[in-house]
Amino acid sequence: MSTLIKAARAALFAAAVALGGQASIAATPAEAARAALGRTATPAEVGAWDIDVRPDFQGLPKGSGTVSQGQKIWDGKCASCHGDFGESNEVFSPIVGGTTAADIKRGRVASLTGNQPYRTTLMKVSTVSTLWDYIHRAMPWNAPRSLSADEVYAVTAYLLNLGDIVPADFTLSDRNIAVVQQTMPNRNGMTLQHGLWPGRGQPDTRNTACMKDCAGTVKVASAMPAYARDAHGDLAAQQRMVGPTRGAAAASTPAAAAPDEKTxxxxxxxxxxxxxxxxxxxxxxxxxxxxxxxxxxxxxxxxxxxxxxxxxxxxxxxxxxxxxxxxxxxxxxxxxxxxxxxx
Known part of the structure; x- marks a missing residue:
């Protein structure tokens, strides 16, 4: 090893030590405490949670499934809530219906602006990746994430066939799903012409983020007036709750004291x-x-x-x-x- 290389390595080592010392001196006790919390997630832990599939199909696993395979899975695990043909509204809103061949050709669902009595999933969804991702992560309702990748491809293919988007002998896979995207009935239905998206609009407030000497307490400056709070009665009694919800007890029905024992x-x-x-x-x-x-x-x-x-x-x-x-x-x-x- 040459003298020049040895000298260069020594200089780099000295610089690293100096920078490390400066960083440790600059860190406050609070920052040091925060840095000590938790640990870095392992690749396996990251992989277990990083399962979303994006509209550009990043994250989509390899696999395939046929329409006929999807029908068998659907009949056994999905039809009880969604109907044999995805048309039921007994439990959830219908998945299939309201789209036409003209919609598939144009990429916009005409009945969204008409007098259609309800809106189905295939009328609204713009990306086939959304269907695949949601089925993969959240279905069946009583056993989410229990379907394999091939089963998800099959169920998605079956739904697409019910919507006349793919033929009955179709096999959906990671290799052709991008082609299927070009036939989604509402693929051109997403717009940026609303609200503050993509960010060029003016917000209603002019707040600035507090970075130092911030207030220790927060004062609520406005709230729903008392006369309006109970205008619609007990909302909890008017809805079918699925899981825990946040809310305040209606004035007419004060919350009961929680029992001490398991009832x-x-x-x-x-x-x-x-x-x-x-x-x-x-x-x-x-x-x-x-x-x-x-x-x-x-x-x-x-x-x-x-x-x-x-x-x-x-x-x-x-x-x-x-x-x-x-x-x-x-x-x-x-x-x-x-x-x-x-x-």
Whole structure:
């Protein structure tokens, strides 16, 4: 090694040490504490979360699936909520319908500006990647992320066929999905001519970010007036809640004190039973009061517990109830007892 190279390496090492010392001196105790929190995510952890698929198809995994394969998966895992042909609005808004061959040719759905009584997914969605990504991440509703990449391709192909976007013998894959994008009925439906997007408009406020000597407390300068707060009554009672929500109790119905122990009602909410059932009225499934009346005076606790655990359909109509294998035995007994006491 030449003397010149040795001297250069020594100079670089000295510079690095000096810069490192300056950085450590400049860091405040608060910054040092923040820097010590957590750790760098491993590649496996990043990969487990980094699953989104973009409109330019970045993130799309390799795979393929046929329309016929998608129909089998759909019938077994999707039709109970969306209908055999994606047309049902019993649980969710329809996925298929409202598009025409002219829409596919033009790339804009004409019925979005007409008197169409409802808007389906295929009427609104502009990118096929959105369909693929949502199915992959969030479906089926009771078992999200349980479909393989090939199954997602197949289900997406089946939906596209129902919308007359691809033929019945079509195989959707990572190699031809970009071509399919060019036939989406509303592919030209996204615009930038609204709101402050893409950022050339003027905001309504002139606030500046506080970088130092910021206020220690925040004062609420405006709020909904008291006379307007309860104008629409108890909104929670007017909607079918899916999961926890934020809100304030209506003045006419003050919030009840939370129970100290695990009750049937609390467990029914925890295990998402209330997404399909209500205490006193039919939603997707029967009300708990109807179940209690049907089995009044009968010893059916074990039967109902098995029914909840295994899932099934037929007793209250064609809509199936998904299995609830995650509920513990003790919680299951509590929920069944609470249901049978419902009024």
């Amino acid at each position: 049937g009602a609390k467990l029914a909410g925890q295990y998402q039973c209330m997404a399909c059932h209500a205490t006193d009225r039919k939603l997707v499934g029967p009300s708990f009061a109807d179940i209690a009346r049907k089995y009044k005076g009968q010893e059916v606790r074990d039967t109902l517990a098995h029914k909840i655990r295994a899932g099934g359909q037929g007793a209250w109509g064609s809509m199936p109830m998904p299995p609830q294998a995650q509920v513990s035995d003790s919680d299951l007994r509590t929920v069944v007892g609470w249901i049978l006491e419902a009024k």
